[in-house]
Amino acid sequence: MQEILLSLLLFTPLLAALVSLFFPATAIQLFRYTTLVANIAQAFFLILLLGxxxxxxxLQFVEHQPWITMDLGSWGTLKAEYFIGIDGLSMPLVVLSVFIMLIATISSWTILKNVKGYFILLLILNTAIIGSFVALDFLLFYLFFEFMLLPMFFLIxxxxxxRKEYAxxxxxxxxxxxxxxxxIVMIGLNLSVHDxxxxxxxxxxxxxxxxxxxxxFISFSILDPHNAWQIGLYNARQWAFLLLFFGFAIKLPMVPFHTWLxxxxxxxxxxxSVILAALLLKVGGxxxxxxxxxxFPDATIYFGGFIGVMGVIxxxxxxLNALSSKDLKRLIAYSSISHMGFVLLGFASLTAEGVVGSIYQMFSHGIISAMLFLxxxxxxxxxxxxxxxxYSGLYSKMPWYAVMIIVAFFASMGLPGFSGFIxxxxxxxxxxxxxxxxGPLHESIAITATLGLVLAxxxxxxxxxxxxxGPFNLKGDITSDQMFDLNKREFIMLIPLAAAALFFGIYPQPMIAIIDPFAKHFAEFVIGAGKSLTLNP
Amino acid sequence: MADLKDKLELIGMSLSFFVPELVLIVGIILLIGIGLRKKQYPPLLTFLSLLLFSFSFLCYVFTWRIYVTPQKIFNGFLRSDDFSAFLKMLFDVAGILTVLMTWRKQKEQRYLPEYYALLFAIVLGAHLLVMSMNLIMVFISLELISISAYVLTGFSFSKKGAEGSMKYFLFGSVASAVMLYGFSMLYGLTGTLDFSSAEFIDHLLGKNSTLFFIAALMALAGFLYKIAAAPLHLWAPDVYEAAPMPIVAFFSVVPKLAGIGVLTKFILAINIFGQSAFDWQFIISLVSILSLTVGNFSALLQKNPKRLMAYSSIAQSGFLLAGVAAFLPQGVHFMLFYATVYMFVNFLVFVYLQYFESYGFSSLESFSGAGRTHVWPSILILIGFVSLTGLPPTAGFTAKFFVFSSLWEAYHLSGKNILLWLLIFGLLNTVVSLFYYLRIPYYTFIKEAESGTKTNFLAFENLLGFVLVLLVFVLFFYPGLLMGWINKINFVL
Structure with missing residues (x-):
């Protein structure tokens, strides 16, 4: 069981999706509860895993199975594996995924249209997200990464x-x-790396x-660090890094590639929205x-300053965009972009603290943005x-709702006591x-970034x-009998999120203990390997 | 007398490599014979065609050994080798799939015996074309394909059909004439028609004359016309729109792959292992870039599913050419893999386009709401389109991945910038193509319409589609099944 625990966690939703395929479309409750059971089973596996x-x-809980082995004649052999595992980088994100998917399922009770299709897509999305967090084979990662697109496309x-079609x-x-x-980079890497x-x-x-x-790296291959090709301004490794960086930055999203969000x-x-903000953006980071x-540690150091600046931008x-937004959801979306900038900044610093901060920010933003979107x-x-x-003066009409919003806003602002602060x-x-x-960042970059806190x-x-x-008042064609406070289901979703935001703000140690070994190794490795590659190419 | 005996022996030997083609010829004669009778039984005709195509296909499966070693037959006019044998198998499978598609419409199709006979003629022409080593033979087999195709285009017997057929004929004749002119100049330059012979190569080695360039370019034009590569693609949308659906599916696969097959041989012959005075790699890459871009961007504007698929097939020609453009043995292998996947996926899409057409969905808008009433066909056609785009987990991704890796490697080996551009254009075009490939699924699933009655899931199309979808997935998860076989193919000039 221990050996396949991670696979169980990964494929339970897919199995549930397959089973759901055979239920009649009218059995609405069945789909809801199947999905919920799958989520709870995942949570159970996760607890075993954490134990x-x-x-x-x-890296632990590693599973290694041959997948594609293909003899390509003079090219040697092409090998892709079913290779998954979990470490200090993926653990927080897997925890977050399981947690958020559970909340999202509860929140999906309000979906009444074509319930069968909805829950099947949700389950497939679940596997794809967790899969991209645990895959350690690039092809496998890419498979899960792309597989998020179609379900997400249809769900929106x-x-x-x-304006769903445009969006x-x-x-x-x-x-x-x-x-x-x-x-592109995956192909280049595959051609350049041998086992x-x-x-x-x-x-x-x-x-x-x-x-x-x-x-x-194979000597004289196109991405060989000791013999990188010069293509235009940069060498092949720097180009490859830039392509990867922009590829993931679109997902993150980083300004100026954020307009889809x-x-x-x-x-x-x-x-x-909850899944999109809490989980999909994290795949970029x-x-x-x-x-x-x-x-590409050498290119990371070369472009580190640039990445930091992009983070601050x-x-x-x-x-600034959040400040000018008229729509509440749009405001939250822009605040997500702002918060993901911190992730970039932390990684670009290439220090253990910064990397811990970035991963912690991904985790914390996952919880807080889920709450905000809910x-x-x-x-x-x-x-x-x-x-x-x-709207104005909602506090008098919906006090619990207002309390929750205040908690979520303060957490997102980074007030001490909430996870965002840490x-x-x-x-x-x-x-x-x-x-x-x-490291690659100048202090002035960090100083400029503090402006973000003021804006938030x-x-x-x-x-x-x-x-x-202020006084209770509604405009537009909203009537006051539409406004009522939170119901039981909404409390069930919001209370755990609020509690998590508080817990990880007051007692961050358990999570930091998981992240820290990875972050330390990561920062040392990237700086060390990057410097040595830059100095003696 | 001894001379005659030798000749007869040679013919006898050649015939042993020629069994599948003989089967096809028997098929043509039988079908035309049946066509003379007043009363016909469509199921019988369909069954007969199916049987003969399958027989030809099985010939290759069971006697694969004898095709492995290259063997010149019929006085060097043809050559039997495993590269051509693999393509010929694809043609036969395409024939089988076309017959299966026609099966649903066999009662409505007028002149069914002639229809099948022409289908056999095209497959025969394709068989001969990929085996040809002689320019005359290339021309004859290409004309066999073309003339039969002109006629088949008109087989919907509508005004549109006649128009499409006529356009195809006029463009096609000019292209053939240009090609033939090119051949004649090549003959004048080299004194031989056998383009694999040492003589042909010796005469072109280092020849830096404009005449050679123009001659080869004209000859290429004929092939590029056949595979509908830009800028010789103009006929495709009209022809696709006019022809019956099974024929469109067939056109998008058989003549295209046959053209690619012979083009691969020809281009490598005139390239003379890079010793040619002209950079043919550049030309092929340029055509590939052009086809990709023109095909994809024109497809964005289409409102008719058949025209959309026509432009899609132009873009796909670009990808097939990209495999050739690497000028590496591995590139040719990957091209074959791409061709196989392309064939299955294209048929998958066309099976369902025909299915939807029979329910009256003839423009993109009319697909609105089909996802409710035709659940499974909508899902399966979606998988087809996803695979044509090249997203995992479908074989289309694997195929594109292979083609791109051969381009990477070719760029790395030769350092030619055009290959890098081809790579970039190919990748960006994948994004563009998504936009139009998802248009039909977009209408079926996302646009609302007044809902009709649900249709029965147990349709023949769903069985066929299911098998094809299974293949598309299997080739993604186990590409080695096919690639292992293709890798054993030894491409010789």
């Missing part, structure tokens, strides 16, 4: 709001463009662990830390209207320290003031 997870042991396009196609084209950029475990013959490997070690969020149904940085531009959804369910200007403080520590330990306070407090305080 025997050892913080300092690096079929169950979305009025879903925009989402699909942007992310596909990103994954094509990744595909050291098999001696005597040339085996082209997709193994990400092998790719992350400069000695496994507000549209997708505004049109998507609430549970899908995860891809950078798992693939782009360790495989995302933080500030996202914040709360926006609560309002939308009642009135079909999310315009901030249409994450952002770590990122800032890393970014300030970076220059002194020969501004747009959240201003929204609170406009919507929740």
């Amino acid at each position: 025997s997870y050892q913080n300092s042991a690096g 396009a079929l169950w979305g709001g009025p 879903s196609i925009k989402f699909f084209l942007y992310t596909l463009l990103g994954s094509i950029l990744i595909l 050291p475990s098999i001696s005597g013959q040339l085996v082209h490997s997709f193994n990400i662990i092998h790719m992350s070690s400069p000695i496994n 507000p549209d997708a969020h505004v049109e998507a149904p609430t549970p899908i 995860y891809g950078l830390a798992r693939i782009a940085f360790p495989i 995302s933080i500030i531009y996202g914040g 709360l926006a959804g609560v309002l939308y369910d009642r009135t079909n209207n999310r315009m901030i200007a249409n 994450a952002e403080i770590m990122v800032f520590l890393g970014a300030f320290k970076s220059n002194s330990v020969q 306070a501004a747009y959240y407090l201003w929204t609170l003031q406009r919507m929740f305080f």
Whole structure:
């Protein structure tokens, strides 16, 4: 059981999707509960997994099975494996995925249209997301990565709001463009990396662990670190890094590739918005830390300053846009962009603190943004209207709702006591320290980034003031009998999220203990390998 | 007398490599014979065609050994080798699938015996074309394909059909004439018609004359016309729109792959292992880029599913050419893999386009809401389109992945910038193609329409479609099944 625990966690939803396929479309409750059971089973497997997870042991629960082995004549052999495992980078994200998918399923009770199709797609999406967090073979990762697109596309396009078609196609084209950029590099890496475990013959490997070690590159291959090709301005490795970086940055999303996100969020149904913000964006950050940085450490150092600047631009531009948003969901979407900028900044600092901060930020943002989108959804369910200007003084009518929103806003702002604070403080520590330990970031970048905190306070407090305080008043065609406080199901979703945001803000140690060994190794490796490759190419 | 005896022996030997073609010839004669009778039984005709195509196919499966070693037959006019044998198998499978598609419409199709006979003629022409080593033989087999195709285009017996057929004929004749002119100049330059012979190569070695360039370019034009590569693609949309659905599916596979097969041989012959005075790799890459871009961008504007597929097939020609453009043995292997996947996926899509057409879905808008009433066909056609785009987990991804890796490698080996551009254009075009490939699924699933009655799941198309979808998945998860076989193919000039 121990050996296949991770696979069980991964494929339970897919199995549930297969089973659901055979239920009649009218059995609405059956689909809901099948999905819920699958989620709970996943949570059970996750608890077992956490029980025997050892913080300092690096990769564990590794499963290694041959998948594609193909003899290509003079080219040697092409080998792809079913290779999954979990470490300090993927563990927080897997925990987050299981948790958020459970909440999203509960939130999906409001979906009444074509329930069968919806839950089957949701289950497939679940496997794809967790799969991309645990896959350690590039081809396998790419399979899961691409496989997120189609279910997501249909979930937005079929169950979305009025401009769902525009939003879903925009989402699909942007992310596909990103994954094509990744595909180019994947092909190049496969041609350039060989599997050291098999001696005597040339085996082209997709193994990400092998790719992350400069000695496994074939001499004189196109991405060989000791003999990289010059193509135009940069050498082949730097180009490959840029392609990967932009590929994942679209997913993250980083300004200026973010424009798909507000549209997708505004049109998507609430549970899908939650998944999109809490999990899909994280795949971008995860891809950078798992693939782009360790495989091309030399290029990471070369472009580190640039990445940091892009992070700061995302933080500030996202914040400014949030400030000017008229739609509550759009505001939250822009605040997501702003928060994901911190992830970039932390990784770019290449310090243990910064990397811990980034991963912690991904985890914490997952929880907080899920809560924010659920709360926006609560309002939308009642009135079909999310315009901030249409509401005022909601506190008197919906006190519990207002309390929850205040908690979520403060958590997202990074107020001490909430998980966002820990994450952002770590990122800032890393970014300030970076220059002194020969990392790529200058202190001025970190100082500029603090502006993001001020902006966050501004747009959240201003929204609170406009919507929740002052005299009770509604505009548009909203009537006051539409406004009622949270119901039981909504409490069930929101309370655990609020509790998690608080718990990980007050007592971050368990999560940091998981992340820290990875972050330390990551920062040392990227700086060390990167410097040595740059100095003696 | 002894001379005659030798000749007879040679013919006898040649015939032993020629059994599948003989089967096809018997098929043509039988079908035309049956066509003379007043009363026909469509199921019998269909069954007969199915039997003969399967027989030809099984010939290759069971006697694969004898095709492995290259063997010149019929005085060097043809050559039997495993490269051509593999393509010929694909043609036979395409024939089988076309007959299966026709099966549903056999009662409505007028002149069914002639219809099948022409189908056999095209497959025979394709068989001969990929075996040809002689320019005359290339021309004759290409004309066998073309003339039969002109006639088949008109087999919907409508005004549109006549128009399409006429356009195809006029464009096609000009292309053939140009090609023949090119051949005649090549003959004048080299003194031989056998383009694999040492004589042919010796005369062209290092020949830096414009005449050679123009002659070869004209000859290429004929092949590029046949595979509908830009800028010689203009006929495709009209012909696709006019012809009956099974014929469109057939056209998008058999003449195209036959053209690619002979083009591969020809281009490698005139390239003379890179010793040619002209950069043919550049030309092929350029055509490939052009086909990809023109095909994909024109497809964006289409409102008719058949025209959309016509432009899609133009773009797919670009991908097939990209496999050839690597000029590597591995590139040719990957091209064959791509061709196989393309055939299955294309038939998958066309089976369902025909299915939907029979329910009156003839423009893209009319597909609105079909996802409710025709659940399984909509899902299966979606998988087909996803595979044509090249997304995992379908074989289309594997095929594109292979073609791109051979381009990477070719770029790495030769350092030619055009290959990098081809790679970039190919990848970006994948994004563009998604936009139109998802248009039909977009209408079926996302656009609402007043719902009709649900249709029965147990249709023949669903069985056929299911088998094809299974193949598409199997070739993704176990590409080694097919690739292992293709890798044993030894491409010789």
